[in-house]
Amino acid sequence: MNRLTIFLSCMSIAGCSGVFDYHPYDVRFDGEKDINSHNISRIEEDCRDKESLTVAFISDSHGWYGDTEDMIADINSHPDVDFVVHGGDLTDCGTTKEYIWQRDRLARLKVPYVALIGNHDFLGTGNETYSVMYGKMDFSFIAGRIKFVCLNTNATEYDYLAAVPNLDYMEEQHTADSALFDRSVVCMHARPYCEQFNNNVAKAFQLYIRTFPGLLFCVNGHDHCLQIEEIYDDGIIYYGVPSANRRSYLLFNITKDGYTYEVIHF
Amino acid sequence: MKSFIFSMPILIMSVSTAMATSVPSVEYNVTETTESVSGVTMTTDTITDKNNENNETTVNSSTDNSALTNYERRVYRYRRLWNFLIPTQTVIQYAGNMGVVSVGMGWDYGNHRQYETNLLFGYLPRFNSSRAKMTMTFKQNFVPWRLPAGSKFNVEPLTCGIYFNTVFGHEFWGREPKRYPDKYYEFLSTKVRINVFAGQRFTAIVPHNRRKFMKSLTIFYEISTCDIYLRAMLQDNKISLWDIVGLSIGLKLQTM
Numbered sequence: 001m002n003r004l005t006i007f008l009s010c011m012s013i014a015g016c017s018g019v020f021d022y023h024p025y026d027v028r029f030d031g032e033k034d035i036n037s038h039n040i041s042r043i044e045e046d047c048r049d050k051e052s053l054t055v056a057f058i059s060d061s062h063g064w065y066g067d068t069e070d071m072i073a074d075i076n077s078h079p080d081v082d083f084v085v086h087g088g089d090l091t092d093c094g095t096t097k098e099y100i101w102q103r104d105r106l107a108r109l110k111v112p113y114v115a116l117i118g119n120h121d122f123l124g125t126g127n128e129t130y131s132v133m134y135g136k137m138d139f140s141f142i143a144g145r146i147k148f149v150c151l152n153t154n155a156t157e158y159d160y161l162a163a164v165p166n167l168d169y170m171e172e173q174h175t176a177d178s179a180l181f182d183r184s185v186v187c188m189h190a191r192p193y194c195e196q197f198n199n200n201v202a203k204a205f206q207l208y209i210r211t212f213p214g215l216l217f218c219v220n221g222h223d224h225c226l227q228i229e230e231i232y233d234d235g236i237i238y239y240g241v242p243s244a245n246r247r248s249y250l251l252f253n254i255t256k257d258g259y260t261y262e263v264i265h266f
Numbered sequence: 267m268k269s270f271i272f273s274m275p276i277l278i279m280s281v282s283t284a285m286a287t288s289v290p291s292v293e294y295n296v297t298e299t300t301e302s303v304s305g306v307t308m309t310t311d312t313i314t315d316k317n318n319e320n321n322e323t324t325v326n327s328s329t330d331n332s333a334l335t336n337y338e339r340r341v342y343r344y345r346r347l348w349n350f351l352i353p354t355q356t357v358i359q360y361a362g363n364m365g366v367v368s369v370g371m372g373w374d375y376g377n378h379r380q381y382e383t384n385l386l387f388g389y390l391p392r393f394n395s396s397r398a399k400m401t402m403t404f405k406q407n408f409v410p411w412r413l414p415a416g417s418k419f420n421v422e423p424l425t426c427g428i429y430f431n432t433v434f435g436h437e438f439w440g441r442e443p444k445r446y447p448d449k450y451y452e453f454l455s456t457k458v459r460i461n462v463f464a465g466q467r468f469t470a471i472v473p474h475n476r477r478k479f480m481k482s483l484t485i486f487y488e489i490s491t492c493d494i495y496l497r498a499m500l501q502d503n504k505i506s507l508w509d510i511v512g513l514s515i516g517l518k519l520q521t522m
Contacts, residue, residue, distance in 0.1 A: 020361035021512030023433065024459060024494055027395035065504035093454060093494050101498075101505065124456040125395050125437055132394040159445045195447050 024095040025124040027132065032103065036134045039112035040141040043083045046112070047143035052255040054080040055143075056264075057187075059087030059221030060243035061102060062120055067244040068105050074266035076110045078251070083111050083143065085150070087221025087241050088118025088189035094126020099133055114141070116150050118189040118221060119196050122157040138169045140176075146254060147181040149173050149212065153188040153220075155198035164198060170208040183214035185254075191220035191238050192231055206232050216259055219250070226250075226263060350375075354522050357384050362490050362514030363461055364403045364431045365390040372518070382407040390433070397435075405429035409467075422467040425486065431459045463490035467518075484518040 022028060032038070047053060056075050061068040075081055086106070091098035099121075106113055117130045117137050130137070137152035155164045165188070186209055190196035209218065218238045220227075226248065227240025239261065242248045251262045334342075353371035360367055365388025372384040388401035407427040414420045432440075438457035442450060465488030472482060495510035 019513045021363045021490075021514075022361055022366050023363055023390050023399075023401065023431075024492060025395075025433065025438070025456070026390055026393055028393035033394075063498060063501050065502045069504060092498065093451075093456070095494055097495065097509075098498065101509070120451075123451065123454070128395045128437075156445055159443070195450075 021097075024093070024097065025126075027096055027125050027129050029096055029100055029129070029133070031100070032107070033132055034135050035103070036114045036136070036139055039083070039114055040139070042112040043114075043143050044141055047082055050082065050144035052253065053082050053144045053146065054078070055252045055254070056081050056084045057087060057219050057239070057241045057250040057252065058084060058244065059189075059241035059249075060089040060118065060224055061086070062089045062092045062098070062118070062243075064243070064245040065101060065105060067247055068102070069108075070247070070266055071244055071249060072105060072108050074264065075249070076108070078264075080253075081111050081251070084109055084113035085148065085187055085219070086113060086115035087187065087219065088116040088154075089120045089221060089243075090115060090118065090130075091121055091123075091126060094121055094123030094129065096125070096129050099126070099129045103133060114139070114148075114150065116187060116189050116221070117152055117154065119154040119157055122154060127157075138166050140173050142177060142181045144254075145181050145183065146216070147173070147177070147184040147212075148187060149184060150187045153190045153198075154196050155190075156196045160198050160200070165201065165205055167201065167204060167208055170205075170212075174208075174211055174213065178213070181213065183216055183254075184212040185216050186212060186218045188218070188220050190222040191218070191227075191240065194222060196222060203232075206234070206236075209236065210234065216254065352522070354520065355382070355384075356519040356521060357386060357516060359386060359388075359514055359516035361512060362463070362488060363459060363492050363512065364388040364429070365399075365401045368401070368403060370403070374520075378412065380409050380412075382409065384429075388431075399433055399435050401431055401433045403429050403431045418471055418473070420469045420471065422469070422484075422486075424464065425467055425488070426464040427462075429461045429463070429490075431461060431492075432457055433459075459492040459494065461490050461492045462496075463488040463514075465489060469520075480519045480521050482520040484520065485515070486518065487513060487515045489513060 056078070058071060058075075061071070075084060090102040106115070115134050117127065117134070121127065121130050138150065140147055140149045142148070149170070151165050151170070153165045155162070158164055192202040192205055193199055209215065215236060218236060219241060220238055221241050221243075223240050224243035225240065225246065226242045227238065229238050229240070230236065231238050239250060241250050248263055248265045251264050253260050253262075350373075354374050355372035356369075357372050358367065358369050362368070364386060368386040368388035370384055370386030372382050374382045384403070384405040384407065386403040386405060388403060390399040390401055392398045405427065406429065407425055409422050409425050411424065412420055412422050440455050440457040442454075465486055467484050467486040469482050469484040472480060489511050491510045491512065499505045499507065499510050
């Protein structure tokens, strides 16, 4: 019986270090929470007075951990990168373990990053894990007088019942902190007219996109391939970021005269 | 998941029917049958006791079974089939992708009691999510060897099997809801997980004269993983077996 007691107490100690799995969707994790808001304050601090920004856009790293590691190593080897935007789909099935696996890899980035929510990240309790680990699903930040607006556009996941994309939030962001920015970039996971977008409001969405002060371009993920397209023939280009297994990402350099981009293959 | 509950008795019934038909001598010599079919010995004993209490039929150790009418034999078989549904074990398990703690009942069968079926209900606290959840597990064990360690103990060097776990809640779906295009999340159900496990067990046998609530008490541990994690490991070599397996421990009370 004494041995049993020792065995059980060993087990309870081991339990604290995560040897026991309670459920794939248990939303149980230690370590960093609210990552986006921590990193946003770093980004805003670091880039406040910058005249030119270098931003890496990555997306859809779900399931491809080796490729993600290589991508992170490649981004770390670029000395100019100011921060990274992940376009969503961190996980395949939204399980807590997958979120942790991705978070532990993205933590190796030398520069701060923010991550949007992708449709896969909603599965099971994935949306709850995202909210605790990363924060709000619609968020924005200002770096070098450019506002980056990150929107949740995964309407199918809500069966179109929620205000997704949230036009009220977009309208709010047109004017919020207007003294601090002159130009804007809009990031989303699923772009208009794909099966995940609420296409009933696709045109209204674009109307709100166009009203952003000094809009430079839009960035999306989801489609797993490189896309450079003017969806509405109105001069606004949507850049689709390839998935991690395509072993490429987009590097944007934004100066006061405009922007250039580069497709980086690693 | 209701289908699980309903399929359970049917499964047990079919197994027991198979066993009943495999003993053709049952109608003529009940006592001998009781001894020869080791797998159902206890079950048959119980029937005899019940019959004596109720005074309905006289199926006992009496050697003259020719006195039984067809009706009595039918009643006897009927009782024996339904008796198979009485759980023989109570199981409590900690962790194993089925909640923090799961409690349930089990049945053992087979010539050496080498097969076990467990039905467990688990509790998953809320942790960082919005609410706690219940889970249900249908577990199939296989115990190929049972080695005696003295007269009071025995060791099962390998247990292995498969279990289906379902979690209750509106967040989860068994089949892709209609809002998605066809095969949008292919091969995925967020509700049902298929788990595999391997483990070991150690049993303390309660001596005959000191039995009150149970025949034996078994402590076990298992290493398990589930289909989603296995797929993640097979898809990417940066995910190792160590990343996807989890430990679980538990107790099994053999009640009969």
